[in-house]
Amino acid sequence: MRVQVHYEHANLADHDLQAYEHKLMPELEAMRQASKGFYENDHASINLPVDNDHLRLVQRTAAKHKKVSLIIVVGIGGSNLGTVAVQEAVLGKMHNLDPGKRARILYADTVDADAIARIEGLMRQELSRKRNVLLSVVSKSGGTTESIANFEVLLQTLQRYKKAKAKDYVIVTTDEGSHFWDVANQQGFAVLPIPKKVGGRYSVLSPVGLFPLAVLGVDIKKLLDGAAHMRAACLNVGHRENPAIIRAAILAHAWTHGRCIADNFYFKTDLESIGKWYRQLMGESIGKEWDREHAKQVHMGITPTVSIGSTDLHSMAQLYFGGPDDKIFTLVTVKDWKSKVKVPQMRQYDPLVHNIQGKPLPVIMGAISGGVEATLRKLHRPYCHIELQDAKEESVGALLQLHMMEMIYLAALLDVNPFDQPNVEDYKIETKRILARKR
Secondary structure, three states: OOEEEEOOOOOOOHHHHHHHHHHOHHHHHHHHHHOOOOOOOOOHHHHHHHOHHHHHHHHHHHHOOOOEEEEEEEOOHHHOHHHHHHHHHHHOOOHHHOOOOOOEEEEEOOOOHHHHHHHHHHHHHHHHOOOEEEEEEEOOOOOOHHHHHHHHHHHHHHHHHHHHHHHHHEEEEEEOOOHHHHHHHHHOOEEEEEOOOOOHHHOOOOHHHHHHHHHHOOOHHHHHHHHHHHHHHOOOOOOOOOHHHHHHHHHHHHHHOOOOEEEEEEOOHHHHHHHHHHHHHHHHHHOEEEOOOOOOEEEEOOEEEEEEOOHHHHOOHHHHHHOOOOEEEEEEEEOOOOOOOEOOOOHHHOOOOOOOOOOEHHHHHHHHHHHHHHHHHHOOOOEEEEEEOOOOHHHHHHHHHHHHHHHHHHHHHHOOOOOOOOOHHHHHHHHHHHHHHOO
């Protein structure tokens, strides 16, 4: 496996894990049944890694845009968080500074006027140099206020430069049959489908994420292969053989013992946006006003937070080690690094920090993450350690699939629905009501 879950220090006894697995047998059976179909029910997202039709459709569409110099993803929440997560993990946060032969990428998510103005300015700069800019517009419902507003702003600029050919540089990804789908067809835009039963926070391995990633040159076949292998593992019967059940049990057990904060601590900067993607996944899947049957008001939730090693050891460690014992930590490390940068042999600086001369930076990072583990053990604070083989496509795909399936199992243990998000609609309704009064 390219992703290993170590849980020896999660304060989860084997008999507890067996009890959680027993409780999850109906959900596991529902998952296994769903894996035999395709997109018939709410568990549909688990089949995205093995959907070769979508893979081929995305590859054909992306092949038409090899000469794009800039792609702008217009979307918010599940429409772009997964794309950002994979792009930064595989290509690096600094990709746009040195893209090489790959396109650069920008994300127009919220209606921040200054941010959108800067994106629009960079877009104009590319277009004025006779380069190609692609708009990848993603909205599952087709009626997301922020996304449609930003799309119209950027489309106007695209049309100013590309005239009648502007439509060739717009890809709309939405539910087939949505109003946006119909409008896109009317306007002559290419469209990619999101399966109706796949919610936004589970859609990264659908055309939502696959298309822009393919344009960037990410190997989406390997991304899906890694996810497919993890999918198989997370459908296993046997509490020690199913990493998603292990993860769900750890989080549920922590919650029952008063630990209502789940901190993902990434010891690699480029993985930070995976944490932000996970934050939505957990926030929307577990944070619920009502139980699964909508019969009892429960106000259930685990608060997901994101930390970066070793940066946040110099901002949050005092709280984590000395503050309240209300957190379950997940330490995420990478075994094989792309770069092997070494500290030079400069003995005159040895008195400042001993034992770093000549050592590779990954060795130093490993010592730091090991120091965090040792400290948590000494303080009897529970943690889980997820070890990635590397930060390449297969490993990243496996990690994303693990988290999506663990969340479905966790929701079953906590008796909430992991697929709906009714309270999110409250602000949307009020927003549209306010806009209706504005001129």
